[in-house]
Amino acid sequence: MKTTLKITGARIFDGNRWHEEADLVVENGRVASIGPQSVSVEASETVDARGQLLVPGFIDLQVNGGGGALLNEQPTLEGIQRICQAHAAFGTTAMLPTLITDTRAVTRAAIAAGIAARAANVTGFLGLHLEGPHLSVARKGAHDPPLIRPMEANDLETLLACMQSLGSLMVTLAPENATEDQVRALADAGVVISLGHTGASFVTACAYAEAGASCVTHLFNAMSGLGHREPGVAGAALALGRLNVGLIADGFHVDPAVMGIAIRSKQGPGRIFLVTDAMSTIGTDMTRFSLNGREILRHRGRLTLADGTLAGADIDMLSSVRFVHKGLGLPLEEALRMASAYPADAMGISGRKGRLLPGTDADFLLLKPELKLSSTWIHGEEVVSLGR
Structure with a gap:
C-alpha cells in the first residue's frame, strides 16, 4: 500500500x-x-x-564511534546500531562506521557486524570504512604501531569477499604497505580506496590514483605535506581532479586558514567533503575512553593520547557544517553539499543519497x-x- x-x-x-x-x-x-x-x-x-x-541528510564516511560505543571496542551489530543512533541526533542519516587499525580477529568481527547490520537494515548504516591496518608506521598518528602491517593475499581475499555483503566499503591504506595491483583489484570490485597515513611522494600518490584510489583520508593529517618542491599526498589531493578528499573541520586537525586555502584550490571534479572522525564521546559526557588498550583523553573539544597526539575528533556533522559556514564564511549551500552531496559522490551513491x-x-x-x-x-x- x-x-x-x-x-x-x-x-x-x-x-x-x-x-x-x-x-x-x-x-x-x-x-x-x-x-x-x-x-x-x-x-x-x-x-x-x-x-x-x-x-x-548528512553522510559521514569516517566515524569511529558515538553514544559511548567505539567500533574497535564493540565490533558488533549492537555497537553499530548504537553509533548510528547517536549520530542521527546530529543530522547524520547515512554513515560508514570506521574501524581503526586492530587485530585480525577484531577486523573479522567488525566485518561480520557490518554484514549483519546491512542484513538487519540498521537505520543509517551505509557500509564500513576500514582505516588500516595497511598504513605507514612513520605516519601512524594514533594507530597502534605493532598492529600495522602489509596487505597480504588473504587480506585482499577477505576484502573482496565481503564487498557485496556490505554494500559499501571504504579502505584507507598507504602505498608503503599495499601494492598498486592490490589497489587495482579492490577498486575494480567496487571498493573505495582512500590514501591515508602515508609519507608517499606526489608521484607515488598519482600512480596509486591511476591504479584506482579515489579518495584521500583526513586531509593534511598523517600524510606527506604540501611542499614547494615536493607536493606530497596533500598536494596530490588538491591537484588531482579524480580524488575526493575528507576534511575534519573541528579547528584542531587543520587550521581554519588552511581549510579555506584547500577548499579554494581543490581541482575538480573531485571535491572536499566533511568527515567527523568522531569517537565514542559524541552524545555523551565521557571524559576518557580506551582504544587498543590506550587511554584517550577528552578536553575542550580535543581527543588525545597521553603524549598529546590527536586521536580522532570530538565533533558531530552538524557542528562541522556550522564551522565551515560560519567560521570559514562558506555559503550555506556549499557547506551543506560538503556534508551530503559530495560524500555521496565520493561513494558512487549519488543516484540514491546526498540530494x-x-x-x-x-x-x-x-x-x-x-x-x-x-x-x-x-x-x-x-x-x-x-x-x-
Whole structure:
C-alpha cells in the first residue's frame, strides 16, 4: 500500500538549489516530488514545517564511534546500531562506521557486524570504512604501531569477499604497505580506496590514483605535506581532479586558514567533503575512553593520547557544517553539499543519497534558521525529534 508524506512550509534545499513556498512529497520512503504549495497532494501524513530549513541528510564516511560505543571496542551489530543512533541526533542519516587499525580477529568481527547490520537494515548504516591496518608506521598518528602491517593475499581475499555483503566499503591504506595491483583489484570490485597515513611522494600518490584510489583520508593529517618542491599526498589531493578528499573541520586537525586555502584550490571534479572522525564521546559526557588498550583523553573539544597526539575528533556533522559556514564564511549551500552531496559522490551513491531529487532516498533534516536540528528523517521516517 502506498504511503505518502508531505512536508509543507519549509524552505527546501535539494542539494542543487533552494525551493521557496514548496512541498516535499515522499512516497514509500523515497522523494516523489518537490513542488509548489498551490498544487494539491493527498497525503497520509502532513507535517507543517513553517520557518524551518529542509535539507539533505548528512553522510559521514569516517566515524569511529558515538553514544559511548567505539567500533574497535564493540565490533558488533549492537555497537553499530548504537553509533548510528547517536549520530542521527546530529543530522547524520547515512554513515560508514570506521574501524581503526586492530587485530585480525577484531577486523573479522567488525566485518561480520557490518554484514549483519546491512542484513538487519540498521537505520543509517551505509557500509564500513576500514582505516588500516595497511598504513605507514612513520605516519601512524594514533594507530597502534605493532598492529600495522602489509596487505597480504588473504587480506585482499577477505576484502573482496565481503564487498557485496556490505554494500559499501571504504579502505584507507598507504602505498608503503599495499601494492598498486592490490589497489587495482579492490577498486575494480567496487571498493573505495582512500590514501591515508602515508609519507608517499606526489608521484607515488598519482600512480596509486591511476591504479584506482579515489579518495584521500583526513586531509593534511598523517600524510606527506604540501611542499614547494615536493607536493606530497596533500598536494596530490588538491591537484588531482579524480580524488575526493575528507576534511575534519573541528579547528584542531587543520587550521581554519588552511581549510579555506584547500577548499579554494581543490581541482575538480573531485571535491572536499566533511568527515567527523568522531569517537565514542559524541552524545555523551565521557571524559576518557580506551582504544587498543590506550587511554584517550577528552578536553575542550580535543581527543588525545597521553603524549598529546590527536586521536580522532570530538565533533558531530552538524557542528562541522556550522564551522565551515560560519567560521570559514562558506555559503550555506556549499557547506551543506560538503556534508551530503559530495560524500555521496565520493561513494558512487549519488543516484540514491546526498540530494533530494525524485527517486532518491527521503533522508533529510529540518533545521531551525540558526542551524539547530529540529528533526532527522531517514527513508521518510522521523527518527529524531527535538521539537519544532
